[in-house]
Amino acid sequence: MEMNFGNIKVVAFDADDTLWVNETYFREAEEEFAGMLEGFETKNKIDQELFKMEMKNLDIYGYGVKGFMLSMMESALDLSNNRVSQATLAKILHLGKEMIRRPVELLDGVEEVLQELQGRYRLIVLTKGDLLDQERKLEQSGLSDYFHHVEVLSDKKEKNYAALLAHLNIDVSEFLMIGNSLKSDVLPIVNLGARAVHVPFHTTWQHEMADPPKDLNGYATMNSLRDVLKYL
Template sequence: MDIDFGNIKVVGFDADDTLWVNETYFREAEERFAELLEKFETKNKIDQELFKMEMKNLDTYGYGIKGFMLSMIESALELSNYTISQKTISSILTLGKEMIEKPVELLPGVKEVLSLLSNKYRLIVLTKGDLLDQERKLDKSGLSDYFHHVEVLSDKKESNYRNLLDHLEIQLNEFLMIGNSLKSDVLPIINMGAQAVHVPFHTTWAHEEATPEESVNKYLTLNELSEILKYLN
């Protein structure tokens, strides 16, 4: 496909699994959660029920670790037929707290890319999740100074993007979004008529997976973030 980013003035970055590691910690927590409940159900069943609970609770809790913690507790109660011990509930809470306290591990090339691009483009962060947690991670990342604006969205649908871009007075033909999720970072942007770059992460939450029919080749896919410098700098 022909790539022309000549009009781009503003570059938006997803945060989790685009700038730093995130999904890996959720997968690790799920493994430990299954171990805590192994006497009640098989690991596969526990994984399935936890995912169903997360989907059920999304509208109530939104995205992020705190909602994940509450979904784990609710799943544990149901899977154990409400016989789960207080000690195990406490262990589940500890799992979540440990996730919140994880160090921020930047992905390869992130600081170099932001340092170079910030000299030429207006950079913004467009992420979703828990506001407090995302602010904490950005602060710990040491990346704040590269960005003109940081927005934590409740979701990443076309309407969310349109409202934000309108508010920031960003023209569609001058905007480029970079992220790891086809469903949240790429396809809504393409559907709006703007441009997007997909940088896959090795682990993807099932809720963020796009079907092959949705994955139309109208965007650039890179193996790692540093490759964007061939096109933008």
């Protein structure tokens, strides 16, 4: 779909799986977690129960590795009827800490795109998750100097975006959001009257999955972040 980006002044980027790799590490951790509990349940059951626990705890812990780690520990206790060993619980803690310590791996084309857009647009980061972890990743990424503003939201719903755009005095007609999640980065933005670009990542968390709308204007799907430069 052709879109007119002529009056865009502010370009916002999601962080995880848009600027750098993230979801891949969660899938790898889930595999390790299932291996730790294979004596209690099947892998499919462990995966299902862990996801249910994450959804149950989302309002308490929010998004990010720390909430994921706590949900793994609670799931391990439930799935084992409290018979899981202290050594296994320690391994789960270690697994979560290792996720937090993972080096930041930029996605292909990220810095090239930011270099091209810097100075022509007001660039911001709009992400969600654990504040400390996201600040750490941004610092380690080496991308901080490209952005005018960084915001870590508790969630990415219409009300969150609307409040932030109002706070930053950004006109929705001049705003473009770029991200990998239809559910979080595209649909709420388009519903507000702004525009969005969907750049899918090869791995998507179950909670972030959404069917592409058939009759919704205001967004375009692109194969690569570099494709954005054809329009901006």
